[in-house]
Amino acid sequence: MNPKITLIGPGAMGEAIIVGLLSKQITLPEFIFASGPIVERGEELKAKYGIVPLTDNVQAVQQADLVIMAVKPQILKKVMRGLKGHIPAQALVLSIVAGASIQTLSEGLAHTAIVRAMPNTPAQIGEGITVWTASPSVTPEQMELARQVLTALGAEIYEEEESHLDMATALSGTGPAYVFLFMEALIDAGVHMGFARKTAEQLVTQTILGSVLYYKKIGIHPAQLRNQVTSPGGTSAEALYYLEKAGFRTALSRAIWAAYERSLELGKGLNSKPPESKGEG
Template structure:
């Protein structure tokens, strides 16, 4: 639903141009009430006459959904898949459809601050690429890549990244409580510190090491804290976490290939 909100708020499409499909009645009612879009529980009905089909289902139900949609999407329509781990070749076989764009948005897309890495196969026209770009920009930043391997890499970095950031935020808040702040105060201080630091880096365009050195006085409080983080391997732990997420994405991609489609 957050993606519908982004599309409408950025005026990429109008409400009467959207047909949303969901098997559950309560989400359909909510989408109708919030966005005044047409909804259905029938996936085939949802794709009839569509020029762009956004495929956004859980990987574990992709086999069932694709079996229903196979050969049902008009050949000239574009399929924009945001299904984690589902390769272009798999989608082409599963849907019996050639025109595929694969994209991986991350969680902050819910508030229009996401990062989406995407790729289009050669069959996708320049006009369609412009439309895809507009759709993804309604969710935040977008980066077009040429190789599908970058999609898995992005899943490990920007896809899993919010989870790492939230863990860091949680630890900072807990530390604030430990030294005497209320949890509300600690959360406010932590969130503003992180948001301000990110905005400063955006505006200054300086390397993070340069900005870190500016706040790290010799023998000071920041220096003492950074020493502890480095001593305990924070930098290595983050690198290992991203790489582990990347490797797991590759494993899941292999698991998501249905044998009967090979």
């Protein structure tokens, strides 16, 4: 029904959301309001997509059915102070701010209908995956609207437990960085053997893409697929032996756990309350 959607923070992920909203025809361009401090950025988005740019957050949310918080974690508290008490009672707030809990958002905005989501980088081309959860006061209709928006970014998984979003931050949110590092290492190895870098990039990119698509189509456990391409005494067996000997699996597991612990640490800082000032006397 063409909901009015306000985006607070029109950065790269914010633009990806705009593209998804329009490509999935969730609403019309004139019902998308993008609010940010840089006038030129707003005008750029208006020229590209026909949305309504604003620099006043309070003005931007006045008629909103959905308010999407897409600001950087470092400025979230400042933005919430400006918006507190101004979001319409019937509106849904959807936050993609990493580490910001539902409680922090609810208290900071004086609003109860909150969806917290953790998308990842491929969402910028509609191929991401988002883990999300909702506060108890979110209505079924609002849940469906949130699902439509997140589906516009790729796949989505709803979780009852909010703690699972910190896990998702370490696994899927940070996951593209692991994949890119793996790609980089494979490409460099190809260049070391003598391939031109462009050729090595093509070989690695298509190998990874094809492997993932093959796995999705066949639908069996990755260990079985690995066994299928590992002949006794062959090249794959030799390569895998060195990877295991070097602790590849353990290093990756430890890296993900470290990212999870860091996510918890950042969340504590973001969600902590300032100490109460004590009066004199």
